[in-house]
Amino acid sequence: WEENAARAFPDGVSIDDILGVRLLDNMAFVNLSSNMYRCCQSLTAQQERNLIYAIVNTLTSLKRITAVQFQVEGETVDTLVSEIFLRGPLIRNPGLIVKPEPEESAEPTETP
Numbered sequence: 001w002e003e004n005a006a007r008a009f010p011d012g013v014s015i016d017d018i019l020g021v022r023l024l025d026n027m028a029f030v031n032l033s034s035n036m037y038r039c040c041q042s043l044t045a046q047q048e049r050n051l052i053y054a055i056v057n058t059l060t061s062l063k064r065i066t067a068v069q070f071q072v073e074g075e076t077v078d079t080l081v082s083e084i085f086l087r088g089p090l091i092r093n094p095g096l097i098v099k100p101e102p103e104e105s106a107e108p109t110e111t112p
Contacts, residue, residue: 008055009051010043012035012038017032017033017035019031019033019073026064027065027067029068030055030059030071031072031073032072037077040081041081045083048080052086055068056090056092056093057092061092066092069090
C-alpha cells in the first residue's frame with residue numbers, strides 16, 4: 001500500500017464484487033456485482049471518476065489492453081453512478097484521477 005493513498009472502492013465492496021475480467025482482442029470486459037453497483041450509489045462525481053479510472057488505468061497499463069468495458073451482473077449499464085457513460089469502452093486517462101482535498105485540522109490555531 002502506498003502511504004497517504006486514497007481508497008478508490010467504497011465501503012461494503014470486496015474482491016468478490018469483481019465477478020470477472022474477460023479479455024477479447026485489446027479490450028478488457030470487467031463484470032461487477034450488483035452489490036458493488038449498490039455500494040457505489042453514494043459516491044460523489046469525483047469518487048466515481050477515481051474508481052472507474054483506477055480500474056481503467058490499471059488494466060490499460062497491461063500489455064495489449066487499450067480499453068475497458070464495464071458490465072454489472074453481465075449486463076451493460078449506462079453509468080455506475082451518474083457521471084461516466086459506460087455503454088462504450090473507456091481508454092486510459094490518468095489525468096482524471098485527482099488526490100482528495102486534505103481535511104482541515106480539527107485542532108484550534110493559536111493567535112498571537
